[in-house]
Amino acid sequence: MSYRFAVLSTVGTSVLSNVERNVGRLRSGRARGLFSSKDKPPSRLAVDDELQVLFRELAKPGDEVFDDVFNLVKSDPLTYSAELNAIAAWLRNYPAKSTIGEVLIALYPTDTGNSIFSAAVIRHYLNAESLGFKERTGLSPSTVVKVDEPVVLRGFGKGVEWFRDGLMELIDKFAGRIIDLKNRGYRVVVNPTGGFKPESAYLTLIAMLAGAWRIIYSHESFREIVELPMLPLSLDPRFKNALKQVGQGVYKGVLEQVGVNVDELEDKGLVEVKDGVVNVKDWVAKLLELTG
Incomplete structure (x- = not known):
């Protein structure tokens, strides 16, 4: 073969x-x-x-x-x-x-x-x-x-x-x-x-x-x-699911009402919050798109 x-x-x-x-x-x-x-x-x-x-x-x-x-x-x-x-x-x-x-x-x-x-x-x-x-x-x-x-x-x-x-x-x-x-x-x-x-x-x-x-x-x-050892890496399912809910931009209060910990996502550098609206960072969105 x-x-x-x-x-x-x-x-x-x-x-x-x-x-x-x-x-x-x-x-x-x-x-x-x-x-x-x-x-x-x-x-x-x-x-x-x-x-x-x-x-x-x-x-x-x-x-x-x-x-x-x-x-x-x-x-x-x-x-x-x-x-x-x-x-x-x-x-x-x-x-x-x-x-x-x-x-x-x-x-x-x-x-x-x-x-x-x-x-x-x-x-x-x-x-x-x-x-x-x-x-x-x-x-x-x-x-x-x-x-x-x-x-x-x-x-x-x-x-x-x-x-x-x-x-x-x-x-x-x-x-x-x-x-x-x-x-x-x-x-x-x-x-x-x-x-x-x-x-x-x-x-x-x-x-x-x-x-x-x-x-x-x-x-x-x-x-x-x-x-190098191939470590079984993947995005934390908690973050992955939460980021998918953020999508193209959602008000922080709405996300928190459905159980998304926006502060944790922001602390991890995965999202940015401006004027109360949460957006997934561009590189994170691209990674989600490629890795499913």
Whole structure:
């Protein structure tokens, strides 16, 4: 029997930090100039640094900086990319590789130029070196490897305000994709190794709520791959039922008359109350819509 796997992976800047450590191997003078900077190393740029815009513009094959970085990654992809290392190591250790007929890889960079650049390099490697990737993972040459266009999680990496905008993106673009892929018969594997840690923590919880099949993680110090326990998470039925009664907006007094503890819902950050009217927060409504 053949299975289809979908690997959804966040993307950080490990590609860039590893290039910085091997800057002498770059051939392009422009690339060496960018990656040898002590004041503004590309992997550690502030989210509002003007160089973030530059790296968005460089994120395409044919640019001399992009091609130079790509060639380094191609020479040793599992060393240069923590994301590729985690995905490849998990596939290599999966005991029933012969049952994998297709691997779909979806990359999720944060809303920063350096992460978007890194995702573009990783995607280009997977497309251009598909056979080499299969050899490194032990997949059969006949296994189909597909790579989606990277999906930027808007708001992520933009500071504390991401909780307002980024969480909606996470639920819509990430949880929604997990549910859609499950419904299409894929075994969904989530790799939250790359990117910002607070966002990765939320992503892991959302993946569990959405019903991912496996969640894997690469320990940055030991480079070991672990499968995180799949906790049986779900929304508290009390809150779920109460939130459905709130709907599109109901007066607080009406809800309290039917036994809804509005103060508890507000304390949990699930609703907001304005002028006596209770509304479910946008991200909560989206989560309810996706998870039923």
